[in-house]
Amino acid sequence: MADSSKPKEEHVHDVFQQIAPNYDRMNNIISFNRHKAWRKFAMRKMAVSPGDSAIDLCCGTCDWTLSLAEASKNGPITGLDFSQAMLDVGRRKIAVDPYGDQITLIQGNAMELPFADNSFDYATIGFGLRNVPDLVQVLKEMRRVVKPGGMVVCLEVSKPTAQPFKGLYYFYFDRILPVFGKVFAKSYEQYKWLPESLKPFPGRKELAQTFRDVGLKQVEDYPLTGGVAALHIGIKEK
Known part of the structure; x- marks a missing residue:
């Protein structure tokens, strides 16, 4: 069982180490498979060109990393995550993917990128x-490592504002989702972390302002599926 009394970084690490084997299956279940459509929408907005390079932070089991590699065709793609268990799952997927050869996986800290x-x-x-100890620091690091004119992109769960959908969403998130974790992954305590992690996280417009505060330009934010998720994009000034 993950110990929520630990510092956030240690607690989150424990959570993802434990849920890694069931992570992909549970993503399909708890998002009703919508996470795939959200990622496709993000990729359309990003318009990655052949040869482009990318770093995918908190890459987990590498679904987005693989999408970046496919869009880039032959550009170098780096996936970084602090959970070796998640990277191990991702590595197995990369090994059988036609674009896997251009991907490098690194176990590391999103707040101190080794680039x-x-x-x-x-x-x-x-x-x-939403899982990092300091989201501002992570966004600053993302801005630092992209080239002038490069793009910083965040796809994340968010906070709907319109009723009655808002009430239904939070009921599902707080009450039903952890039960799904218990039934399908034997991980009730770990999946309680998801709604807990969203509570202090900024809403869509607040996060867009944070993008601007760290120096990103042309910031765009898109609500997805009624606002249960959001895409944020910012450009590093040339």
Whole structure:
């Protein structure tokens, strides 16, 4: 069982180490398979070109990492995550993917990226920003490592504002989702973390302002599926 009395970074690490074997299956279940459509929407907005480079932070089991590699065709793609168990699942998927050879996986800290300034065309983070100890620091690091004119992209669960959908969403998120974790993954305590992690996380417009505060330009934000998720995009000034 994950110990929520630990510092956030240790607690989140324990959660993802434990849920890694069932992570992909549970994503399909708890999002009703919508996470795939959200990622496709993000990729359309990003318009990755052949040869582009990218770093995918909190890459987990590498679904987005693989999408970036397919869009880039032959560009270098780096996936970074602090959970070795998640990376192990991702590594098995990459090994059988036709674009896997261009992907490098690294176990590391999203708040201290081991890369020089202006290294990538894109920096992405999918369903990971709410789990980091300091989201501002992570966004600053993402901005630092992308090239001038490069793009910082966040795909994340969010907070609907319109009733009655808002009430139904929070009932599902707080009450039903952890039960799904218990039934389908024997991980009730770990899946209680998901609604807990959203409570202090900024809403869509607040996160867009944070993008601007760290120096990103042309910031765009898109609500997805009634606002249960959101896509944020910002450009590093040339």
